[in-house]
Amino acid sequence: MRTADAIVVGGGPGGSTCAWKLRHAGLDVLVLDKATFPRTKLCAGWVTPEALHDLELDPGDYPHSFMTFDALSLHWKFLGIAPRTRQHSIRRYEFDDFLLQRAGAEVVEHKVKSVREDGGYYVIDELFRCRYLVGAGGTACPVYRKLFHASKQRASRLQIATLEQELAYDWQDPTCHLWFLDDGLPGYSWYVPKANGYINIGLGGIADHLKAKGGHLRDHWRLLTAKLEQRGLVRCDDYQPGGYSYYLRGDVDNVRNGNAYLVGDAAGLATRDMGEGIGPAVASGLRAARSIVDGVEYSLAGIDEFSMLLGRSTAGERVRRWMLR
Numbered sequence: 001m002r003t004a005d006a007i008v009v010g011g012g013p014g015g016s017t018c019a020w021k022l023r024h025a026g027l028d029v030l031v032l033d034k035a036t037f038p039r040t041k042l043c044a045g046w047v048t049p050e051a052l053h054d055l056e057l058d059p060g061d062y063p064h065s066f067m068t069f070d071a072l073s074l075h076w077k078f079l080g081i082a083p084r085t086r087q088h089s090i091r092r093y094e095f096d097d098f099l100l101q102r103a104g105a106e107v108v109e110h111k112v113k114s115v116r117e118d119g120g121y122y123v124i125d126e127l128f129r130c131r132y133l134v135g136a137g138g139t140a141c142p143v144y145r146k147l148f149h150a151s152k153q154r155a156s157r158l159q160i161a162t163l164e165q166e167l168a169y170d171w172q173d174p175t176c177h178l179w180f181l182d183d184g185l186p187g188y189s190w191y192v193p194k195a196n197g198y199i200n201i202g203l204g205g206i207a208d209h210l211k212a213k214g215g216h217l218r219d220h221w222r223l224l225t226a227k228l229e230q231r232g233l234v235r236c237d238d239y240q241p242g243g244y245s246y247y248l249r250g251d252v253d254n255v256r257n258g259n260a261y262l263v264g265d266a267a268g269l270a271t272r273d274m275g276e277g278i279g280p281a282v283a284s285g286l287r288a289a290r291s292i293v294d295g296v297e298y299s300l301a302g303i304d305e306f307s308m309l310l311g312r313s314t315a316g317e318r319v320r321r322w323m324l325r
Helices: 011-025 048-054 092-101 140-146 209-211 217-230 278-296 315-324
Strands: 002-008 029-033 065-073 073-074 077-079 086-092 107-109 116-118 120-126 128-135 159-168 177-180 187-194 198-206 242-247 260-262
Touching: 002 011, 002 120, 011 029, 011 092, 011 278, 029 092, 029 128, 048 086, 048 278, 086 092, 086 187, 092 315, 107 120, 116 140, 128 140, 128 278, 140 260, 159 217, 187 217, 198 209, 198 217, 260 278
Parallel strands: 002 029, 002 128, 029 107, 073 177, 128 260
Antiparallel strands: 065 086, 073 077, 116 120, 120 128, 159 198, 159 242, 177 187, 187 198
16 A cells, blocks of 8 residues: 555646645655546636746746736626736646646556545555545545535535637637626636637536526537637637536635645635636645645635636626625
């Protein structure tokens, strides 16, 4: 049985950031992930300056696709604004692999099925054992299911269902476009250009609202792609979108159980106005590592509940009021 000081389940930004800091502190760290990296990850790939700061990552030192927006184009039915705000886009295929390699931890491809406690240790599938366990496996994280689900029920009203696709495309418009509450969608849709000839397009909405309206994401997808073609942004004859779900920020208590921690989407930390999850995942990964190394309280209080992008704007206040109702 492989024994480590800490095991991180999930090699995304939250898990790799936690592993990175634990390795810097001298701990023996093992990362378990069911995928082989680099791997495709559905995500708009929006990265904030705050997340880069937390990662101690200078854009000039990042060796992969990286694009900066100094303004974004935000659309409502009868309103459009272009706030000045510096944001970035990356490809998760490259970004996650880069962060995981930088962490310097041992990585094992393994799909976790069982987790049990045994004399101060956590035993995983009778193959791995550790003193500290970090659940960073996203919405379906097995650490959440095995150790937290009974006492930490997620709020269904905060569940987001998405449909999106990232594809190679010779885009002509370098602007990031976001459409809110468009065509009755209880959420927003996006067009995010990326460096080196890629784009990500997609949409997300509150699952309960979609169900109550009898709506289907595929219907909204057809409306979105028709609009993108009409605007001259994207034309594609063979879309193959994929879907997933995650949770917006709710209560952040009960994210530690003994020496087991939840970070990122496993804890449900995506911002409530923009659904941005990379920044909160990174911040929570850092805090979990600090708690393990220094023995301090693990608290997620103070991690932004709303994205800085819209935090100071009238438009942002409109979105926040709608998401909180």
